[in-house]
Amino acid sequence: MKILIPLIGTFGKSGGYRVLSQLANHFIDKGHDVTFLSYIGSEGAYFPTYAKILYYDNSGNVSDHSDNKKKEPFLSLFILRRALRKALDQLDADVVLANHSFTASPVKKSIIKAKKFYYVQAYEPEYFYHKNFKDFILKTISRKSYQLGLNIIVNASMYQDYKEIKTHRVVFPGLDLSIFKPSFKNKDNSKxxxxxxxxxxxxxxxxxxxxxxxxxxxxxxxxxxxxxxxxxxxxxxxxxxxxxxxxxxxxxxxxxxxxxxxxxxxxxxxxxxxxxxxxxxxxxxxxxxxxxxxxxxxxxxxxxxxxxxxxxxxxxxxxxxxxxxxxxxxxxxxxxxxxxxxxxxxxxxxxxx
Missing domain, CATH: 3.40.50.2000 (Glycogen Phosphorylase B;)
Structure with missing residues (x-):
């Protein structure tokens, strides 16, 4: 399968990006072709991946190289969502995996011929808790993302029937047990x-x-x-x-x-x-x-x-x-x-x- 993972903006350092990098690596190990679609100003993935990375600019043009001088634009969310949708229109894949509430609408509206999935790693509206206009808009976008008709996969059982989210599909975030394992070094018992x-x-x-x-x-x-x-x-x-x-x-x-x-x-x-x-x-x-x-x-x-x-x-x-x-x-x-x-x-x- 050709699997495409689009990002709003660039790669980050939070655990959700580690999940995406690890999924991509394991998909490739199993013989699949995986590509990330990131904003052109990206410096690349913080969590290592050997997936291919393509880049889109503010107009939705796609290239295979980044430009670190490019900064995310003013009113970036709205420009980037439109640019991401245009970039998706130019690509082909068997599966597109939306992975954040802000990527869901571009994936849904894109004319790309692919199965469209949405991996929900948190119920994001609750993260926009400030009582201001910006958070009101972002919360509204997030809530609507779960009602677009994408094939939703959640990362915890609690989200299967949680507010606007309804799905039978659950895939936990993984853990590299070769790295996260007990150390046998003696600890300082005085502390x-x-x-x-x-x-x-x-x-x-x-x-x-x-x-x-x-x-x-x-x-x-x-x-x-x-x-x-x-x-x-x-x-x-x-x-x-x-x-x-x-x-x-x-x-x-x-x-x-x-x-x-x-x-x-x-x-x-x-x-x-x-x-x-x-x-x-x-x-x-x-x-x-x-x-x-x-x-x-x-x-x-x-x-x-x-x-x-x-x-x-x-x-x-x-x-x-x-x-x-x-x-x-x-x-x-x-x-x-x-x-x-x-x-x-x-x-x-x-x-x-």
Whole structure:
């Protein structure tokens, strides 16, 4: 099959782009032809892929080389959606895989002769939560994307019947278990290292983790530290916090393996799959979370949303829990279903329906 994966704008560093790169690589390993269609200003894929990359400009012209001097235009979303649709019109494929709410309409409106699928990696309208005109428009576009009649595949069971989304197709995001695996290096037992992925968006819950850490620092003193991956540098003004910037998956796996406990305090779509949760579980690290799949009381420690006090209390509980080794082992077994080989094959079966 010839599989085309269009992007609005360029490649990013978030987990969703890793999923696309890995899917492309595994599709190619299985004998399929895969091409990304990216904006011409792209510097290429952050997560390595050996798929072909084509580029479109503001007018929808397609070329096989990028131009880093090209910047996304003013009112870029509307111009890029029109340009992407025009670019798709010029190409051929057996399958086109929309992968973001802003790519859905260009894929739907394109005259390209291909099966049109839409891989939903989150319910995006809930991410536009600011009470301003811009977020109102973006939220409206996102909501409508699920009602365009594309063949929807969701990345978590919770989205099969979630608000505007209706589908029977589910393909989890995969995990490279050759990279995200336990390290057998001895840890410094004189320190308790907590970790989280730092994000500015309120729904990610970083604020509550930081507030909880301030209280834990009062209890444990210099023995406890919080290492925030990809966090904002100003967080280091708080005593005991270090901001880490892992470069690539190998360094990210090393980061998880340096921790005693990983904390995920997101506040929305709690039954979805959150990469840091499964990555930490794969590294046999204790996980405290608000409930992201596959976390449960048997493989992790569950906290309520927006509750710094609860985070502080559960950290203390997790550190002394006599069943913590058993829970960590259970989590390690529960992430086996995310193996990329199985994930890619399931997606291909949907393409062949």
């Amino acid at each position: 308790i290292i907590l970790g989280t992925i730092g994000r500015v968006e309120a729904y990610k819950g970083t604020f509550y983790i930081v507030e909880a850490f301030k209280e834990l620092r009062k209890l444990y003193g210099e023995k406890i530290e919080l290492h925030v991956a990809f966090g904002e540098k100003h967080l280091e003004e708080i005593e005991g916090i270090t901001v880490i910037a892992p470069d690539g998956d190998n360094e990210l796996a090393n980061y998880y393996n340096s921790l005693n406990i990983y904390i995920s305090a997101g506040t929305v779509q709690l039954e979805a799959i959150h990469y840091p949760v499964i990555e930490a579980m794969a590294c046999k690290i204790q996980v405290i979370t608000t409930g992201y799949y596959p976390s449960n009381k048997d493989n992790s420690w569950i906290i309520p949303i927006k509750d710094a006090y609860a985070i502080s209390e559960v950290v203390q509980e997790a550190l002394t829990d006599p069943d913590k080794v058993k829970k960590v082992e259970r989590g390690y077994m529960d992430i086996k279903e995310f193996d990329w080989e199985y994930i890619a094959e399931k997606m291909l079966k949907y393409f062949k329906e």
